[in-house]
Amino acid sequence: MAQTLTERPGTGTADREELARTLLPPEVYAYYASGSGAETTLAEAARAWSAFRLRPRTLRDVRTVSTAARLLGTDLALPVGVAPMAFHALAHPEAERATAAGTDRAGGLFVLSTRCSLRIEDVAAAAGPWWFQVYVMRDRSLTRALVERAAAAGARALLLTGDTPYVGAKRAVGGVRIPLSAEHFLVNLAEHLPADPDVPALTEQDPSIDTDVIAWLQEVSGLPVLVKGVLRGDEAVRCLDAGAAGVVVSNHGGRQLDRAVPAALALAEVVDAVGGRAPVLVDGGVRSGLDVLVALALGADAVLLGRPVLWALAAGGADGVADLLDQVRAELSHAMALVGSPDVAALDRSLVVPAPILPEASP
Numbered sequence: 001m002a003q004t005l006t007e008r009p010g011t012g013t014a015d016r017e018e019l020a021r022t023l024l025p026p027e028v029y030a031y032y033a034s035g036s037g038a039e040t041t042l043a044e045a046a047r048a049w050s051a052f053r054l055r056p057r058t059l060r061d062v063r064t065v066s067t068a069a070r071l072l073g074t075d076l077a078l079p080v081g082v083a084p085m086a087f088h089a090l091a092h093p094e095a096e097r098a099t100a101a102g103t104d105r106a107g108g109l110f111v112l113s114t115r116c117s118l119r120i121e122d123v124a125a126a127a128g129p130w131w132f133q134v135y136v137m138r139d140r141s142l143t144r145a146l147v148e149r150a151a152a153a154g155a156r157a158l159l160l161t162g163d164t165p166y167v168g169a170k171r172a173v174g175g176v177r178i179p180l181s182a183e184h185f186l187v188n189l190a191e192h193l194p195a196d197p198d199v200p201a202l203t204e205q206d207p208s209i210d211t212d213v214i215a216w217l218q219e220v221s222g223l224p225v226l227v228k229g230v231l232r233g234d235e236a237v238r239c240l241d242a243g244a245a246g247v248v249v250s251n252h253g254g255r256q257l258d259r260a261v262p263a264a265l266a267l268a269e270v271v272d273a274v275g276g277r278a279p280v281l282v283d284g285g286v287r288s289g290l291d292v293l294v295a296l297a298l299g300a301d302a303v304l305l306g307r308p309v310l311w312a313l314a315a316g317g318a319d320g321v322a323d324l325l326d327q328v329r330a331e332l333s334h335a336m337a338l339v340g341s342p343d344v345a346a347l348d349r350s351l352v353v354p355a356p357i358l359p360e361a362s363p
Contacts, residue, residue, distance in 0.1 A: 013287045013308045016324065020091070020314035024185055028090045031178045032310050033335055037258025041251055045285025048262035052294050052352045057340030065333045067341045071279060071302050072224055072245065074129045077107025079344055080292060080331040082321070083253075083283045083304035084133030084159060084228075087180060089117030091314040097126040099313050100106035102321025104128030108330065110305065114146060120188055124153035131157040133228070134217060135164065136209045139202040144220050145192040151221040158217050159248065162239075163229025165207035168256040211242035218243060226281070229256075231266040233273025236280070244302075246279035253284055253306050264295070268349070271299030289331025296344055297351045 021029050021175045022293040033040025069079035083104050089095035095117040103110040110130040112123055124130065134148035136143050147158065186193070189203060224245030229252060230236045236247045249267050253262040263284035271280050282295050283304035295303045305328070341347050 012032065012109075013311070016308060016311040016315055016320075020311035023314055024091065025179065026317075027173075027178050029244075030173045031090070032307060034170045034172040035254035035258070036170050036256055038349075039090040039254065039258065041258050041260050041262070042254030044262045045251070045254055045264075046287050047285075047289075048264035048293055049285055049287070049291040051264065051355045053159070053355050054154070054294075054339055055351055055353060056240060056338060057351075058121060058318050060340035060342070062337040062340060062342050064301075064342065065118050065336050067329055067336070069302060069344055071109065074109070074156060075108055076129065076302075078325070078332065079296060079300075080325060080328055080332075081109030081281075082309050083250075083306040084111040084113035084161075085220070085306060085310060086113050086115035087178075087184070088115050088310070088313060089184065090178060090180070091310050092317050094122045094317055098318040098322050099309065100124075100127035100130060100322075102263060102313075102318035103325060105322040106325035108325050109304075110304070112150070112155075114188075115185075116188065117184060118145065118187060120149050121153045124150075127154075129156055131155055131159050131226075133159045133161060135161055135205045136217075137203050138206045140206070141246065141357065142189055142192050142202060146188055147217060147221045148187075151223055155221075155223060157245065158221055158223050158225045160214065160225055160227050161205075161229055161252075161320055163250070163252050163256050165209075166205070168252070168258070170255070170294050208254060211244075214239065214242045214244050226279070230270060231261050231263070233257045233269040236270045236273050240274065240277055244278065246281065249280065249282040250284055250304075267295065267298045267300060289328045289333070290335050292332050293335045293339070293347065294352055296347045297349060299349065303338060 061270050067078040069076050088099055092098055098121050101111045106129055110127050111133050112130055113133045114135045132155040226246040227239040227244045228248035229250050230247040239247055249263045249270050251263055263282050267282050274280050279301040281302045282300045283306055286303050286305055292303045312320040339351050
């Protein structure tokens with residue numbers, strides 16, 4: 001019988017990735033795993049979360065610990081969701097339907113990418129609470145059509161990606177073609193295209209958009225709009241002043257601007273600038289419940305997981321995704337007890353400090 005991660009309780013992120021690597025075609029694994037440029041930002045993402053140390057409280061009643069959270073009016077079992085990622089069918093035949101179902105089973109939030117493998121309505125039918133990620137395309141009527149469909153299908157918010165006027169160059173996979181047909185790419189767009197379309201010219205991200213697009217998306221959808229890809233406090237304020245309902249601190253998983261600051265190191269500045277006006281989420285390099293605890297203590301309202309979800313999906317489908325999120329929740333709960341915090345509201349910046357520079361171990 002084929003080995004799956006659901007048969008291996010306690011499996012770590014590295015184990016899930018290794019198993020996924022053996023199951024996926026090499027070009028698909030490379031597509032998911034790669035970063036832009038020299039992959040400096042990609043390499044720093046996870047290490048940046050380890051650049052903090054914890055200052056636990058002592059003698060606190062932690063007989064019961066709750067990871068429950070509320071985000072834009074939605075109650076979640078844990079303050080963790082699935083970040084938007086493209087084309088899940090490359091990882092598993094059930095694609096985003098499996099990812100959404102597994103996320104719902106674990107009590108998290110699912111964010112569906114514009115570049116998804118299935119029809120929006122089919123994914124929505126399998127999902128619990130979900131948001132729709134938006135790329136504003138050069139033909140804005142296409143964006144309008146998808147946003148209207150997402151709102152009608154039950155999306156609770158839109159997540160506007162703001163860091164991708166152009167797609168970052170990825171040296172590691174330059175010239176490698178992934179097995180993606182035109183029908184797959186256009187699964188949600190085909191019905192909205194004109195006859196004989198110039199598909200790239202119409203569907204590429206529009207590099208001219210500004211913050212005025214936030215109000216336009218709100219008007220089209222009737223939904224709150226958050227902006228993803230914010231790494232500066234002043235840019236977070238600019239988005240909120242334009243009507244954004246929140247921001248996501250993110251460098252696009254190291255897939256856009258190489259040498260961009262790690263999300264873990266940008267988070268506190270953004271939280272301070274926002275000053276409680278709106279939710280602040282974060283993604284990038286989060287690999288464990290302990291990383292989630294650090295993010296929440298730094299002021300994030302929730303955390304989104306990226307590649308670890310794809311590895312879990314590839315290895316175990318919906319069960320694999322649920323298993324991953326259940327494990328992260330268990331790790332978070334355990335760590336909360338050990339730092340003396342019975343609920344997420346008790347996590348604050350007094351619990352974290354930058355890591356000291358320790359001498360290397362002697363040989």
